[in-house]
Amino acid sequence: MSNFKFKKKYGQNFLQDETVTERIVASINPAKEDLIIEIGPGAGALTKKLKRYDCNVIAFEIDKEVQKYLDPLSNKKTKIIYEDFLTSDVQNRLKEVEFKDLYIIGNLPYYITTPILEKIIDLNLKPKEVVIMVQKDVADRFLAKPQSREYGYMTVLLSLHFNISKIVDVDKRAFKPIPKVDSTVIKFTHKETPDIDYSKFKEFLKDCFRFKRKTLNNNLYDYNRKDLEPILHSREHSLASRAEELNLETFIELSQTALKINGGNPE
Ligand code: SAM
Numbered sequence: 292m293s294n295f296k297f298k299k300k301y302g303q304n305f306l307q308d309e310t311v312t313e314r315i316v317a318s319i320n321p322a323k324e325d326l327i328i329e330i331g332p333g334a335g336a337l338t339k340k341l342k343r344y345d346c347n348v349i350a351f352e353i354d355k356e357v358q359k360y361l362d363p364l365s366n367k368k369t370k371i372i373y374e375d376f377l378t379s380d381v382q383n384r385l386k387e388v389e390f391k392d393l394y395i396i397g398n399l400p401y402y403i404t405t406p407i408l409e410k411i412i413d414l415n416l417k418p419k420e421v422v423i424m425v426q427k428d429v430a431d432r433f434l435a436k437p438q439s440r441e442y443g444y445m446t447v448l449l450s451l452h453f454n455i456s457k458i459v460d461v462d463k464r465a466f467k468p469i470p471k472v473d474s475t476v477i478k479f480t481h482k483e484t485p486d487i488d489y490s491k492f493k494e495f496l497k498d499c500f501r502f503k504r505k506t507l508n509n510n511l512y513d514y515n516r517k518d519l520e521p522i523l524h525s526r527e528h529s530l531a532s533r534a535e536e537l538n539l540e541t542f543i544e545l546s547q548t549a550l551k552i553n554g555g556n557p558e
Pocket of ligand 1: 302303307333337351353375376398400
């Protein structure tokens with residue numbers, strides 16, 4: 292790898308630490324008939340180790356210049372696709388393989404963490420587990436509990452679909468080149484979502500967090516707030532509460548009653 296030119300625009304910080312790669316790969320336990328999607332295999336630090344599971348692997352890599360490292364890893368079960376995961380027709384790709392459960396793994400560029408998670412949710416891929424490396428402060432946000440500074444829109448949205456846990460903190464010196472920030476590997480485990488109108492829930496949630504420091508009374512000015520009050524009171528909140536104080540169940544209940552009233556004026 293000595294003459295490889297790392298590309299900043301693709302967030303190329305390759306893992307050099309054997310203990311960390313081992314920890315990531317060992318954090319999933321797929322069976323032979325399962326499928327692993329790897330996002331951003333780079334020079335194959337994780338891809339190599341995924342072979343031990345003897346299941347199908349599809350790896351999406353945006354940069355063709357790593358071909359010389361990755362192509363030797365490809366075989367009947369490990370397929371490398373040189374495409375941007377975000378624009379790739381992933382569902383079509385999945386039709387090419389038969390599998391039972393889906394696992395997604397990746398040491399991703401930090402700036403595409405959220406779009407990738409959104410794509411996984413929006414495509415309804417329903418992976419059994421997703422294990423990804425994220426910037427440490429992003430992990431803190433995803434793992435945050437209500438009432439904390441880090442708790443926000445994305446925390447709640449992700450907790451609707453997954454149970455989220457920390458695997459390990461990773462020192463920035465585990466990468467080459469060394470990035471500016473430390474990282475954390477986190478695991479998202481699939482959970483059954485309640486039977487709700489997802490797009491309505493998402494829009495309502497976004498509105499609740501519109502201005503983080505403002506109260507629900509302000510952020511929800513164009514909703515039927517009077518009908519939301521009893522729900523809030525039954526959960527020891529009020530319209531004077533902020534979104535960051537509410538848990539997932541409260542948002543779900545509120546969203547099922549919330550009706551947007553056009554032409555409302557902020558108070
Ligand atoms: N997995 C390797 C490792 O741990 O050493 C490389 C990790 S590096 C942080 C991120 C990798 O994702 C790079 O190889 C980069 O080229 C690739 N990448 C960046 N954006 C991508 C995208 N949209 N789709 C697929 N791969 C992408």
